[in-house]
Amino acid sequence: MTLENQLINKTFYETFMEADEKNPVRVLGEAFLAGHKDETVDLSAIRFAQGEVYFHNKDYEAAIFKWENTHNDLEPWAKKNIADCYYELGQLSTAEEIYKSIDTESSVLQSEAILQLFSLYIDQGRLEKADQVIKKAVSFNPDYPNVTDIARAFFEKHKDWKSAIELAVNEAIRTESHHWFDILKTYAEQGLTKTFAPHYFSKCLVVLYEVDKARFEQMVLALWNSYRTESSYFSWLREFNHLFLNLDANREQSWKELSALYQETYFELIDGKYLMRELAEIIPNLLTNWIKIADRSYALFASAAVLAWSEKFPSSMSTEVINDAENLIFHSRNETDGLEYSLTLFDSIVKWAEAQHVEPGHRFKWIIRELLDFQTHHLFVAGSSGNGKSAFINSVLGENILTAPTSSVIVFKGHDETEIRKISDTVLTAVSSFHEFQELVERRQNKAFDNAIFEFSLPSPILQENRLALIDTPGFNGRNRIESEALKYLHFADSLLFVLDANDPFTEKEQEILMQIREYAPNLPIHFLINKIDEIYDEHEASRIVDDTRSRVRAFLPQAHVFAYSSQLRSRKQQNDLAEFLKNLNRQITEDDRIEKMLIFIRKLISHLLDKRAEMENSLAESIKWNEEMATKLSGAINQLTDLEKEKARIITRTFRKVMEEISSDLMENIPKILRDSSDMIKEDSDFRKIHLELNDEMNRRVHAYVNDKVLPKFYRSLQEWILTANDELNYCQSFLDEISEGFNAMYGEERLKLNCDFKVLDDWRRDADRMTSGVQIDKVNIFLRRTPYQILLKGAGRLLGAFPQNNAILYNKYKQFVENEDYFDVTKSIISKLLMQFELFEKSLERDISIFFRNPFAVLNQLVEETQKEIKEKEEELEKMRANPETYRDPLTLFEVKLRQYEWIMISAKGVLQV
Template sequence: MTLENQLIKKTFYETFMEAGEKNPVRVLGEAFLAGYKDGTADISAIRFAQGEVYFHNKDYEAAIFKWENVHNALEPWAKKNIADCHYELGQLSTAEEIYKSIDTESSVLQSEVALQLFSLYIDQGKIEKADQVIKKAVSSNPDYPNVTDIARAFFEKHKDWKSAIELAVNEAIRTESHRWFDILKSYAEQGLTKAFEPHYFSKCLAVLYGVDQTRFEQMVHALWNGYRNERSYFSWLREFNHLFLNLDANRKQSWKELSALYQETYFELIDGTYLMKELEEIIPNLLTNWIKIADYSHALFASAAVLAWSEKFPSSISPEVVNDAENLIFHSRNETDGLEYSLTLFDSIVKWAEEQHVDPGHRFRWIIRELVDFQTHHLLVAGTSGNGKSSFINSVLGENILTVPTSSVIVFKGDDETEIRKISDEELTTFSGFHEFQEAVDRRLNKAFNNAIIEFSLPSPILQENRLALIDTPGFSDRNRMEGEALEYLHFADSLLFVLDANDPFTEKEQEIIMQIRKYAPNLPIHFLLNKIDEIYDEQEAAQIVEDTRSRVREFLPRAQVFAYSSHLRSRKQQNDLAEFLKDLNRPIAEEDRIEKILIFIRKLIRHLLDKWTEMEKSLVESIKWNEEMATKLSGAINQLTDLKEEKTRMITRTFRKVLEEIRADLSENIPKILQECSDLIQEDSDFRNIHFELNDEMNRRAHAYVTDKVLPELYRSLQEWILKANDELNQCQSFLDEISDGFNGMYGEERLKLNCDFKVLDDWLRDADRMTSGVQMEKVNIFLRRTPYQILLKSAGRLFGVFQQNNEMLYHKYKQFVENQDYLDVAESIMNQLLLPFELFEKSLERDISFFFRNPFVVLNQAVEETKKEIEEKEEELEKMRSNPETYRDPLTLFEVKLRQYEWITISAKGVFHA
């Protein structure tokens, strides 16, 4: 046992013991006595050993006394042991102070002191100090026994994963021990390493690569998955791929797990979630590394991915890597389920489009569904106009269905029931009957169906028995050019039957069309139907025409078949021959061919969605402009309505005021007359003492009678006429508003505005007119009892002289003269004020009532303006978003296109033919 081990275990005293000696106290005591007497012995060493014995026997005070008197090289150890004694006695503060005061160059003693301090701090609950001292111990002497294990256990216990990971990384790099790499991997598998920036592990991975490549692959896998879906994921991809790019890994080694990880990650990155600016610096290195180590099960995908990416982004991948991919792709095992991958890609594009609120269209869904039906052969029937294509189809179907030149693509399918549907990008529509179908396909009547497919299902033995679908497209134009529908559906068809006219078969124009078809769809089988053969009256000549046509056709298409046919001949033999001919065309459908067609339509879908972006932007611009115009027009309508309301308010109020003015004029003219006529009550024998009371009563009675019997009926009649005129005026307003709403609804294309006025005001006016003219409670007017000077004088004279009969004549004349000569205008005014007060209040309410009449149109128009402005704001925000971030829409489609191209390369490799 070395001296340091003895000092650590406090067994230094054993160096003084002879073999078989069992009493260290006696032996050390004798040695101390001898040395003391001799004066030459190292008494400090003996005291140090005695302290150990006392310590083991828990006599800590004696041990401390001995160790305090050690003054040789063992003094630092003695101080450490003294601190141990205080530790055992529970005097932790004293122990800590002594431990910290020890100054030694011995790394062992330093480590022991650190471990003791570590334990002391743990006992004190001073975790932060314990952390500091154990980290210092590891840093100073990591090879000291158990120090790293103690540190690791401490970090793990307190879930200090940062320190634990740092310890594992440092120790793995320092020792290159599998154990520490495995510990670090376990942390990564728990997701604990994601808190570190990825570059932190680069050196560790580089060391591990040189130590153990299997463990390297496992470590990379654990770290990779730990960073997945984290903020620093792309940083990890950049850092690792840069590191791995400079390592000498290759396909000769086994990298199956890492190769699978590359494939999974690549597909994850190009699924449309990320933008190109995030991927452009990651994907090239990722693909370069992937193809460098791709095992046989991933080599096909890796090489196809490299070729697809380099085509889309030239110069992003080195030519050496691209050449490697080109060589590898044709020597890789193709065990992929191309159909599943293609359909998954289609579904992912559709899902993405729907998330962007862009309808991918029913047409593409229908086409893909039809292509997945491997039991049905799609036969495209084509030909130039006038060759009898429609007649041939009608004869096959046994019904006269095609009667006019078509503007749509029609797919005839055999089924138990007849059903006709239109499949367009926007909608699926079922036709109610055959007449509606004919209108839809008539290009002269309807050109809105040009991009739609008509699916015509009907009971047809020849279609059902042969699992055949006939595709009819618009005929080729006289300009020798194929129309868009025909070109597009060449890729939908499994074969093409070109209809020729027996009177002039296989013309130069038809040959040019065939060459165009061959160029556009080089793998599409093409056969020919020689129609109108019945118009050749000489059978020998007809046979010669058939043979000549067959020879000329086979110069262009050696495998093409030519079938002579008459659409007007209904013989059973011809029908049987035709059935046999069609059956011969209907060869088993190769899955690779259908996959290739699906990929073609996926590419069309991507282009369609790219065009949609332009359409959406254009639509937003047009929508904003249209809404701005609508807002201006609506505001103009509001101004018109305001002017109309003010005009009608003035007009209706003016006519009402005219009625009242006429009544005022009437009363002003007739009330004074009625009151003056009351002079007939005055007689010479009248009682002039009370005549003024009688006159006042009678005047009031006659005035009231006139108002009741004459004025109110006339006023009622005038008000009824006024209400009728107002009704006409307000009805004109409603008619005007109906025209406005019709105009706006025509522009909106729907019944959005209803500018209905509130005619209830007329009912209210009728009720009020009836109420106000049904009877007036008029207060008696003081006509003859006023205290005017003349009346006072006259009434005084009556009372004074009325008792004398001889004075009656004089009073008679005076009273009569007075009554007849008064103007009574003030009385008339008083009566008018009483009578017309409710009418004047009514007049003041007319403006409010007319406002109520127009209130709903104002509300509707103002609400329409607000909604239009809100829509403008929303559209402008959407347009700004589109224009400022076009990559959010275009980049995913670019990545879908890359993935599509990858599948196309896989399809090419399956055929073993290289296409640049």
């Protein structure tokens, strides 16, 4: 045992013991006594040993006394032991001060003191201090026995994963020990490493690659998966692939799990969830690393991915990597389920489009579904206009279905029942009748080709027995060339039957069309039907034409079959021969053929969706413009309605005021006359002491009778006429608003506006007119009791002189003269004011009533303006978003196109693969 181990374990005293000695106290006591007598002996060593014995026997005070008197080279150790005594005695603060004060060059003693401090801090619950001290111990002397294990246990116990991971990384790099790499991998598998920036592990991975490549692969897998759902995932992909690019990994080593992870990651990245700017600096290195390690199970996908990506982004991949991929793809094992991958890709694109609120198209879904029917042979029937193509199809079907040139693609299928459907990009519609079908497909009726396919299912023995579907398209003419939308369905067909006219078969124009077809669909088998053979005057001539045509066709297309036919001839032999001819055309449908066709239509779908984006932008811009125009027109309608309301309020109020003025004029004219005519009640024998009272009562009575008997009936009639006039005016307003509604509804294409006015206003006016003119009670007016000077004089004279009959003649003349000559202006004005007060109040309410009449149209128009403005704002925001971030739509489609090209490369390799 070394001296340092003795000092650590406090067994230094054993150096004084003989082999057969059992009592260290006695041995050390005798040694101390002998040394004390010999003044040349260093007693410090004996005291140090005695302290150890006292310590082991828990006599800590004696041990401290002995160690305090140790002054040789053992003094630093004695100091540490004194601290241990105070530690055991529970005097932790004293122990801490002594541990900290130890000054020594011994790394062992320093490490021991630090570890004791670490234990002391744990006992005190001072975990932060304990953390600092254990990290200091590791940093100072990581090779000191158990120090790193103690540190790891402490970090793990207190879930200080950051410190634990840093310890594992540093020790793995320092020691290159499998033990520490395995610990770090365990942390990664538990997801504890994901809080670190990926570059933190780069050096560690480089070291591990040199130490153990198998462990390197497992470590990479653990770290890769830990970052997968984190925001730092792309940072990891960049960092690791840059690192791995510079390592000498190759396919001679086994990287099966990492190859699988590369494939999984690549497909995940190009699944349409990320933008190109995020992938541009990641994918090239990822593919370069993948292909350099891909084993036979993954080499095909890796090489196809490289070639597809490099075609789309030519400058992103090195020539060396592309050449490697081109060589590898034809030497790789092809166990790919191309059908499953194609359908998965198609479904991914459809789901993505639907999530973008873009209709991927019923047409494409229908086509893919039809291509999955490997039992049905799709025969594309083509030919120049006038060659009798429609007549041939009608004769095959046994019905006169095609009666006029069509502008649509029609697919005839055998079925037990007749069903017709129109399949377009936007809708899938059942066609209810044959007449409707003919109207839809006639070229004259359907001038604009809308990409629609008509699926015509019907009972047809020749189609059902041969599992055949006929595809009919518009006939070719000088202007209808290969670019025609109809011809894009060539890729849907398994073979093509080109109808020739026996009168002039296989013309240069037809040969030119066929060359374009071959260029467009090079692998499509083409065969010929010579129609109208019955129009040839001579059987020998007909035979010659058939042989000559077959010879010229075979020179052009050696594998083509030629069949002579008459659409007018209904013989059983011809039908049997035709069935046999069609049966021979019905070659074996292979899965690879249909997969190729699916991939073609998937590419068309991607192109369709790219076009849809432009359509959506244009549609939004047009919608915004249209809504702005509608908002302007609606605002104009509101202004018109405002002017109309003011005009009608002015007209109706003015006509009512005219009625009021006429009545007022009559009253001003007739009331003074009535009052003057009241003089007839003055007699010479009248009691002139009371005559003024009687006159006042009579005048009020006569005015009241006049008003009720003549004025109010006339007023009633005038008001009824006024209401009729107002009704005409308001009906005109309603008619005007109905015209506005019809105009706007025509523009909207739906019943959006209904501007109904409130005609209850007229009912209210009728009720008020009846109420106001049904009779009035006018308060008695002081007509003859007013305190004018002349009236006072007359009334005074009557009271004084009326008692004497001889004065009656004088009073009679005076009263008579006064009544007949008075102007009564003030009295009349007072009566009119009282009488017309309620009518004036009614007049003041007219403007409010007319406003109520127009309230609903205003509310409807204002609400529609508000909705239109809101729609404009929403569409402007949507359009701005689309234009500001076009890549959010374009980039996923670009990635789908890359994935499509990858499948196409796999299909290419399947045709020319060199099995190894």
